[in-house]
Structure formats: C-alpha cells, structure tokens
Amino acid sequence: METTTSVDGTVIAFEQAGEGAPVVIVGGAFSKAADGAALAAALADVGFRAITVDRRGRGASGDKRGSTPDDEADDLVAVIEAVGGDAIVLGHSSGAILALYAASRGAPIRTLFLSEPPFHFGVGEPDPGLADRLQRLVDEGRSADAVITFQLEAVELPREMVDAIRQSDAFPGLVAVAQSTVYDARLSAQLSTPPVGMLSVSQPVTILRGEQTFPLLVAAADRLAEEMDAAELVIVPESVMHRPDPVATARVIRQRA
Template sequence: MKTATSADGTPIAFDEVGDGPPIVIVGGAFSVASDGAPIAEALAKQGFRAVTVDRRGRGASGDRRGSTPEDEADDLAAVIDAVGRDAIVLGHSSGAVLGLFAAARGVPMRALFLSEPPFRFGVDEPAADLPERLQRLVDEGRRDDAVVTFQLEGVELPPQMVEQIRQSDMFASLVAVAQSTVYDATLTRQVSTPTAEMLAVSQPITILRGERTFPMLVASADRLAQAMPHAELVIVPESVMHRPDPDATARVVRERV
C-alpha cells in the first residue's frame, strides 16, 4: 500500500489498480480498503485508476484520539493530492457523507458519486450521546460492545441480525476497527442533515441507490436529490440491500465522466 500524510500528520494508506483518470473510493462503516477491491477492479476495467482507502483508524492507516469529521476530510484531501487533484470521488454509505462534507470544505474533486448516503434529515435520529458512549466502550476495552452498540443504534440493524454477525467469523474484523465507529457516529451526527454548503457543492453530483435497500436509505437518497436540483438520482437495480453492485456502479460512473 501507499501512504499519504494528512494535515495532522496521520498516515492514510491507499491502494491503486488500473490506469486512467483517478477515482477515489471512500467506504462506509467498518470497511477497509480491501472491501472496495471489487468495485475498484470493475472501475479499472472501465478505464479508471481506482484508489481504495483505509480511512482513519482502520487497516494500515494511522489514528489520533479525538479525530473529527474535519480530520477525515483532510485525510481525503491528502489522498487526492497524492493521486491527482482532478480525482473523482465515489463514496458509499458514511463514505458518501464524508465525500460531500469534504467537497463543501473545498477539497478538490472533479465529480462526486454518492452511493446511499445515510442522511437522516432530522427523522429517527440516534441518541445524541452515541459517539461519546462508543468512545467510552472502546476506552474500557469493550470493543465488541462498541461494535454491537453501533450496529443496533447507529445503523439500526435488527437484533437477530446483530447477534448472527456477533457469532460469525467476520466479527473479529469489525472489532479490529471499533474505534472507527466513533468517527462514523460523530460524522453522521454532525451532518445528519446536509448543510447549506454541502447542498451548494458545484461539482457534478450523482446520487445512487438500489431499488431494494433499507427504507431509510431510499428516503435519504430521494430527499437529497430533491434538495440538490443539479444532482442526478440514479437507481441501480443490481445493487441490493446497501451492497453496491461493482459492474453496474462502474458503468454508471463511466457513462457520466
């Protein structure tokens, strides 16, 4: 992996595949760079240089206690500076929220693709103290409880599904990035409703969602599109239940840049 250095000195690791215009893939909760590999490969086949990122507190990237959404925007800026300032950004889930937040802060990007961003617009908000409670659990060494709490309260997964995940082989990989739940919860609390600056971002914006996905994400994508008349809403039938289909997503991007 390569490394970019963020404004506060935190190293941010990223991988690249393919040749062509750079496109930075920003994953959502619990994701690391390798999780973006299928989409990266599909984008590489479409003629892009696809960049997958370990967000702060994940994988090979560094971390710093008390990190803020502004720090994560700086992380994205550092990666874009390393791969090319005309980069496209493809964000999924909280990564889409981060991408739009960073663009509003002036992080240079050529175009922005937002895949199922979980904006709440003031509806059914998680408890305001969720980030602080998650941090306490991590600090007490209860990283598994932090993961479960975030899944139940931040993502609102059904308890039965959360228990199945807890008993699965994948749970250890989620516990390894438990600190990142604090950052995701902080980001989505701070900009649960997009700010005026976020809605006024001038770059070309495409909002993507599946036909079959969580109702909250349907409402979020549709309401964001209504609030951003210059944005295009694209429904991707192949993407199901908050899992973007790599080939279909790559085709949407290729058709628009």
C-alpha cells in the same frame, strides 16, 4: 499499500488499480480498502485508475484519538493530492456523507458519486451522545460492545442479525476497527441533515441507490436529490440491500464522469 500524511500527521494508506482518470472510493462503516477491491477492479476494467482507502483507524492507516469529520475530510484531500491533485470521488454510506462534506470544504473533487448516504433530514435522528458512549466502551476495553452498540443504534440492524454477526468469522475484524465507529457516529450526528454548503457544492453530483435497500436509504437518496438542484438520482437495480454492485456502479460512473 501506498501512504500519504494528513494535516494532523495521521498516515493514511491507500491502493491503486488500473490506469486513467483517478476515482477515489470512500467506504462506509467498518469498511477497509480491501472491501472495495471488486469495485476497484470493475472501474479499472472500464478505463479508470481506482483508489481504495483505509480511512483513519482502519487497516494500515494511523489514528488520532478525538478525530473529527474535518480530520477525515483532510484525509480525503491528502489522498487526492497524492494521486494527482484532483479526482472523481465515489462515497458509499457514511463515506458518501464524508465525500460531500469534503467537497463543501473545497476538496479538489472533479465529480461526486454518492451511494446511499444515510442522511436523516430530521427523521429518527441519531443520538448525539452515541459517539461519546462508543468512545467510553473502547477506552474500557469493550470494543466488541462498541461494535454491537453501533450496529444496533447507528445502523439499526435487527438484534437477531447482530447476534448472528457476533458469532461469525467476520466479527473479530469488526472489533479490530471499533475505534472507527466513534468517527462514523460523530460524522453521522454532526451531518445528519446536510447544511446549505453541502447542498450547494459546485461539482456535478450523481446520487445512487438500489431498488431493494433499507427504507431510510431510499428516503435519504430521494430527498437529497430533491434538495440539490443540479444532482441526478440514478437507481441501480443490481445493487441490493446497501451493497453497490461493482459492474453496474462502474458503468454508471463511466457514463457520467
């Protein structure tokens, strides 16, 4: 992996695949660069240079206790500068919130693609104290409990699904990035309703969602498209239950970038 250094000195790791205009992929909760590999390959197949990122507190990237959404926005800028100075950005889930926030702060983003951002717009708002509770659990050595709490309260997964994940081979990998749940919870609480600056970014914006996904995400994508005058909403039938289909998503980006 390659690395760059963010404003606060945190090392951020990323990988590149393909040749052409750069597309930086910003994943959601728990995701690491490796989780974007299939999407990166699909983008490379249609002529892009795809960049997958380990957000801070994950994988090969560093971390700094008390990190804020501003720090993560700075991380994205550092990656963009490392791969050429401006880029197309595809954010998924909380990564879409982060990408839009970074754009509102002046990040050198050419075009934005926002995949199922979990904005609340005042409905079922997340607990503003969740990030602090998660941090206490991590500090107490209860990282598994932090993961479970985040899944139940932030993602709102059913208890039976959370129990099944806990018994799966994937669970240790989630526990390893438990600190990142604090940052995702803080990001989602601070920006659960996008402020005017985020709704009025200058870049072209395409909002993506599947036909079959969680109701919150349908409502969020549709409302965001209504609130942003220049944004286009694209429904991707191949993307199901908050999982962006790599080939279909790459096709949409190729058509609109």
